Amino acid sequence: MSGQDISSNVNSRNLKTYQEVRLQNTENLRKLVVDAAATLLQDEGPEAVTVRKVAQKMDCSTKIIYSLFVNKEGLAQQLYLEGCKLLANEFEETPQASDPAQCLLNLGETFWQFSQRYSSYFKLMFGGAFADFKPDEESLNGTETAMLQLTTVISNAQKQGLIPGQYDTVSVIRIFWASLHGVIHLYMGGHLGDVQSAHATYRQTLSLIVGSLLPDHSQPCTENKA
Amino acid sequence: MSGQDISSNVNSRNLKTYQEVRLQNTENLRKLVVDAAATLLQDEGPEAVTVRKVAQKMDCSTKIIYSLFVNKEGLAQQLYLEGCKLLANEFEETPQASDPAQCLLNLGETFWQFSQRYSSYFKLMFGGAFADFKPDEESLNGTETAMLQLTTVISNAQKQGLIPGQYDTVSVIRIFWASLHGVIHLYMGGHLGDVQSAHATYRQTLSLIVGSLLPDHSQPCTENKA
DNA sequence: AATTTATCAGAAACACTGTTACCAAACAAT
DNA sequence: ATTGTTTGGTAACAGTGTTTCTGATAAATT
Numbered sequence: 227m228s229g230q231d232i233s234s235n236v237n238s239r240n241l242k243t244y245q246e247v248r249l250q251n252t253e254n255l256r257k258l259v260v261d262a263a264a265t266l267l268q269d270e271g272p273e274a275v276t277v278r279k280v281a282q283k284m285d286c287s288t289k290i291i292y293s294l295f296v297n298k299e300g301l302a303q304q305l306y307l308e309g310c311k312l313l314a315n316e317f318e319e320t321p322q323a324s325d326p327a328q329c330l331l332n333l334g335e336t337f338w339q340f341s342q343r344y345s346s347y348f349k350l351m352f353g354g355a356f357a358d359f360k361p362d363e364e365s366l367n368g369t370e371t372a373m374l375q376l377t378t379v380i381s382n383a384q385k386q387g388l389i390p391g392q393y394d395t396v397s398v399i400r401i402f403w404a405s406l407h408g409v410i411h412l413y414m415g416g417h418l419g420d421v422q423s424a425h426a427t428y429r430q431t432l433s434l435i436v437g438s439l440l441p442d443h444s445q446p447c448t449e450n451k452a
Numbered sequence: 453m454s455g456q457d458i459s460s461n462v463n464s465r466n467l468k469t470y471q472e473v474r475l476q477n478t479e480n481l482r483k484l485v486v487d488a489a490a491t492l493l494q495d496e497g498p499e500a501v502t503v504r505k506v507a508q509k510m511d512c513s514t515k516i517i518y519s520l521f522v523n524k525e526g527l528a529q530q531l532y533l534e535g536c537k538l539l540a541n542e543f544e545e546t547p548q549a550s551d552p553a554q555c556l557l558n559l560g561e562t563f564w565q566f567s568q569r570y571s572s573y574f575k576l577m578f579g580g581a582f583a584d585f586k587p588d589e590e591s592l593n594g595t596e597t598a599m600l601q602l603t604t605v606i607s608n609a610q611k612q613g614l615i616p617g618q619y620d621t622v623s624v625i626r627i628f629w630a631s632l633h634g635v636i637h638l639y640m641g642g643h644l645g646d647v648q649s650a651h652a653t654y655r656q657t658l659s660l661i662v663g664s665l666l667p668d669h670s671q672p673c674t675e676n677k678a
Numbered sequence: 679a680a681t682t683t684a685t686c687a688g689a690a691a692c693a694c695t696g697t698t699a700c701c702a703a704a705c706a707a708t
Numbered sequence: 709a710t711t712g713t714t715t716g717g718t719a720a721c722a723g724t725g726t727t728t729c730t731g732a733t734a735a736a737t738t
Contacts, residue, residue, distance in 0.1 A: 273583055277696065287717045288697085298696065352641060354580055357499055360642035369643070393656070400635075400644060400653045401660060408634020409626075415578060416586035417595070418626060427626045430619070434627060438664045503725065513688045514726085524725065 256294050259284060260304045267305060267346045272355035275305070302350065302359050309347035310368035316340045317375040326383035327440045333376055334406055334432040338425065341410045352407060353414060373399065388440050398439055405435050482520050485510060486530045493531060493572045498581035501531070528576065528585050535573035536594035542566045543601040552609035553666045559602055560632055560658040564651065567636045578633060579640060599625065614666050624665055631661050 262283040267275050277298055281288040295301040320336040323329050341348040349355040351369075361369070370377075380398045383389050389398060409431050413424035488509040493501050503524055507514040521527040546562040549555050567574040575581040577595075587595070596603075606624045609615050615624060635657050639650035 276694085278694090289716055289718095292697070293715080352638070352643070354637075354641055355583070357581070357583075366643070397653065397656055400638075401657045404634035404638050404644070404653065405631040405657060405661075406634065407638055408630035408632065411580075411637055412578070412626075412630050412633055415580055417578070417592070418630070427623065427630065430623055431627045431631060434661070434664050435631075438660050502723085504723085515687055515689095518726070519686080 252294065255290070256304070259291060259294060259301070260308060263301055263305055264308055267350065268344070271346050272349050272353075275302075275350075277301075299356070299359055302356050303362060303365055305347070306351050306359075306361060306365045307368045309344065309351045310365075310372040312344055312347060313340055313351075314372040314374070316343075317372065320375065326379055326386070326388055327436050329379045330376075330402065330436045330440070331432060333379065334402070334436070335429075337406055338410065338428050341414075342421075345414070348410070349414065353411060373403070376402065383440060390439075390441065393439070402435055402439065405431055478520065481516070482530070485517060485520060485527070486534060489527055489531055490534055493576065494570070497572050498575050498579075501528075501576075503527075525582070525585055528582050529588060529591055531573070532577050532585075532587060532591045533594045535570065535577045536591075536598040538570055538573060539566055540598040540600070542569075543598065546601065552605055552612070552614055553662050555605045556602075556628065556662045556666070557658060559605065560628070560662070561655075563632055564636065564654050567640075568647075571640070574636070575640065579637060599629070602628070609666060616665075616667065619665070628661055628665065631657055 259280065263275055263280045266279055266283060277288050277291050280301070281291055284290070291298075291301060295304065316336050316339065317333060320332050323332060346355075350359075351361075376399055377395065380389070380402075381395050384395060384398075393401075406428065409418070409424065409428045412418050413421075413428075418424040418427060485506065489501055489506045492505060492509060503514050503517050506527070507517060510516070517524075517527060521530065542562050542565065543559060546558050549558060572581075576585075577587075602625055603621065606615070606628075607621050610621060610624075619627075632654065635644070635650065635654045638644050639647075639654075644650040644653060
C-alpha cells in the first residue's frame with residue numbers, strides 16, 4: 227500500500243505523498259504529519275501514537291518529526307489544537323435555545339458526546355494520555371476558543387442577572403467544565419461502571435450544576451445565605 | 453546504603469533484607485515489595501515506579517516482581533489498595549459535624565488535602581498515571597471502603613429526608629466524587645492555573661454541590677420541578 | 679543419607695519506547 | 709565546477725515491560 231512510483235508522475239495529483247510535499251514548504255509537511263498522527267490517534271488510540279509509527283505511516287524517518295516538532299510533545303500539542311477544533315465544531319452544531327439553562331444542558335450533552343465520539347482526542351487533551359504533557363499557552367487559548375459558546379451563554383446569563391453574583395464568568399465555566407469532566411474521566415478510568423450508568427450520572431451532575439448555577443427565578447424564593 | 457553483610461548476622465535484626473525474608477512465606481515478601489514501590493511512588497512520583505527500579509531498591513531481580521504480581525499492573529493494584537488505606541485514614545480523621553452538609557464540606561476538603569498531600573497516590577489511583585490500569589473488583593471494593601464515611605453521611609442524610617428523593621445513595625456519592633475529582637484532575641493536568649486558583653474553584657464546586665444535594669430546609673421554599 | 683526432582687531467582691535478551699549522533703546525499707551559492 | 713550548508717536516513721543509546729534460559733537451591737523420594 228506504500229510503494230508509490232515517485233519518479234513517474236509527480237504532478238498528476240497534487241500534494242499527496244511525502245516525497246512530493248517535501249519539495250513544498252515545511253508548513254504543508256507539518257499538516258501532513260499531524261494528519262497522519264491524527265488518523266493513528268483515532269484509529270488505534272493514544273498509546274498507538276508513537277513517533278516511529280507516525281514516521282512509518284509517512285514512509286519516512288523519525289528525524290523529520292523531530293525536525294518539525296522538536297519532540298513528541300510538540301506533535302501532541304498540534305493534536306491538542308486539532309482536538310480543540312473538533313470540540314469547537316461540536317459546540318457550534320449544538321442546537322441553541324432561548325433559555326440559558328437549556329443552552330447549558332445542550333452544551334453539556336454535546337461535551338459528553340464529544341468525549342464518546344472522539345474519546346482518543348479527549349484522552350489526549352484532558353485525560354493525561356501522554357504522561358508529561360501540559361498544555362502550553364497556545365493550547366490553553368485553543369481550549370478557550372473551543373469553549374467560546376459556553377462563555378457566551380454564561381456571560382449573557384450573567385448580564386440578565388440569572389447567575390448568583392458570587393460567581394464570575396471564569397468561575398462558572400470552571401465549575402461547569404470540571405464537574406462534567408470529572409464524570410467522564412472517572413468513567414474512562416473504570417470507576418463508574420458501564421456507559422449507561424456513567425451517562426446517567428453525567429446527566430444528573432449536569433442538571434444539578436445547571437440548576438444551581440441558574441437557580442429558578444419563577445418563584446420569589448429569597449436566596450438565603452445563613 | 454544497600455551493602456548489607458548478609459552472611460554474618462542473620463538473626464540479629466528480624467526481617468529486613470530481601471534474602472532474609474525470602475526464607476519466610478511469600479506474603480511478607482509481597483509486603484516488602486509493595487513498601488519499596490510505595491516509597492518510590494511517594495519520593496519520585498508515579499513515572500519513577502518502574503519494575504527495574506523497584507527490583508533495584510529490593511536488591512533483587514525483576515523476576516521476583518513478576519513471580520509475585522504477574523505483571524506491573526498487579527503491583528499497581530496493590531499500590532492502589534495502599535492508597536485506599538491512606539485515603540480512608542484521612543477520611544476517618546476528618547472532624548465530624550452534626551450538620552450533614554458541614555460533614556460533606558469537611559469530607560470534600562479532606563479529599564482535596566489528600567490529593568495534594570498524596571498526589572502520586574492520587575494520580576496512580578484516579579489520574580490514570582499508568583496508561584492501561586483499570587481497577588479490578590478488589591480495587592473497587594477498596595475505594596468503597598475508603599469512602600465509607602461519605603456513604604454513612606449521605607445515607608443518614610437521606611434517612612432524615614434531607615436529600616431530594618430523585619437521588620439514591622450511589623448517585624449522590626458519584627456526583628459528589630466526580631465533580632470534585634474533575635477539579636483536581638483538571639488542575640493536575642495544568643488546565644486550572646495555580647494552586648490557589650484551583651483550590652478556589654474546588655471550594656466553589658464543593659459548596660455548590662453540597663448546597664444542591666442538601667438544599668436548605670430552613671425556609672418553606674417549595675421544591676418546584678417545572 | 680544420598681540422589682533425584684522440582685522449584686526458584688538471576689542474567690541476559692526481546693520488543694518496544696523517545697531521542698540523538700553520525701554520515702552521506704542533495705541542494706544552494708559562490 | 710567547487711565549495712558550503714542544509715537535510716534526512718541509519719544506527720545507536722538509554723530506558724521501559726516482559727520472557728527465556730540456565731544454574732543454583734530447596735524439596736522429595738528412594
